[in-house]
Amino acid sequence: xxxxxxxxxxxxxxxxQEVILRCVPISNxxxxxxxxxxxxxxxxxxxxxxxxxxxxxSEIFDDQFSVERPDGSNFTLKIRxxxxxxxxxxxxxxxxxxxxxxxxxxxxxxxV
Amino acid sequence: xQKVTQAQTEISVVExxxxxxxxxxxxxxxxxxxxxxxxxxxxxxVFLIRRNSFDEQNEISGRYxxxxxxxxxxxxxxITASQVVDSAVYFCALSEASSGGSNYKxxxxxxxxxxxxx
Numbered sequence: 001x002x003x004x005x006x007x008x009x010x011x012x013x014x015x016x017q018e019v020i021l022r023c024v025p026i027s028n029x030x031x032x033x034x035x036x037x038x039x040x041x042x043x044x045x046x047x048x049x050x051x052x053x054x055x056x057x058s059e060i061f062d063d064q065f066s067v068e069r070p071d072g073s074n075f076t077l078k079i080r081x082x083x084x085x086x087x088x089x090x091x092x093x094x095x096x097x098x099x100x101x102x103x104x105x106x107x108x109x110x111x112v
Numbered sequence: 113x114q115k116v117t118q119a120q121t122e123i124s125v126v127e128x129x130x131x132x133x134x135x136x137x138x139x140x141x142x143x144x145x146x147x148x149x150x151x152x153x154x155x156x157x158v159f160l161i162r163r164n165s166f167d168e169q170n171e172i173s174g175r176y177x178x179x180x181x182x183x184x185x186x187x188x189x190x191i192t193a194s195q196v197v198d199s200a201v202y203f204c205a206l207s208e209a210s211s212g213g214s215n216y217k218x219x220x221x222x223x224x225x226x227x228x229x230x
Contacts, residue, residue: 031216043157043203043220055214091157095216100147103157 002026006092006104013082013111021077021107023092032075033093033101034067036060043091049075082111114139116206118221125194126229133189133224135204141165143209146180146187147218151201160202163187194228201225 005024013019025032034046047057047067054067066078075094079086089108093101115138125131137146148160161171163180171178175192191198205218 033217035218042222043205043218045217045219048215048217050214056217089155093157093218097216100159100162101216101218102159103149105156108155 004104025094029094116221147205
């Protein structure tokens with residue numbers, strides 16, 4: 001069964017460092033998303049990506065964040081200069097249309 | 113703006129009890145989609161069901177059933193004869209169709225932690 005794959009599963013980084021979180025969405029899907037879940041809290045939308053451009057971004061998604069789909073299969077989230085408050089589980093998701101979004105298993109980012 | 117409220121933060125039941133998780137949503141769109149996701153202790157988000165706003169038919173899947181009522185803006189989820197493996201956080205989510213087809217982002221509720229005790 002097709003699935004969304006995220007790497008790494010856990011990343012520890014020092015404050016101020018850049019991190020890149022990687023995702024391989026389901027191959028025939030058209031919409032790609034990043035969500036964030038701070039420990040014990042709800043899942044929050046960060047950004048959606050469609051037709052090779054950002055279609056919507058939340059207030060959380062400031063200039064420190066960027067997304068790319070460099071090669072037609074990978075979908076990456078970059079955080080340029082991490083802060084302690086960026087520590088969270090980051091989920092990548094993809095969907096065909098308005099149908100259900102399938103989520104990856106998440107990357108737990110710990111900023112120290 | 114869209115909003116999803118899950119008023120129950122935590123529910124604890126004994127195995128074999130039935131349990132209903134409540135979800136109330138707000139949207140100005142006439143076309144929207146409602147979802148339930150399960151997050152087990154391992155942390156992944158598992159899709160359970162999607163409902164379109166124009167389809168109010170209730171659905172049953174094994175021990176799971178969903179009651180969608182547009183009149184009260186609710187989309188409740190019932191687990192019949194609960195089992196220990198049902199222990200998880202359950203999220204209700206809403207997606208609007210107002211973005212012209214360029215975006216189907218999900219707005220999640222805060223989740224309900226269900227603990228099923230043996």
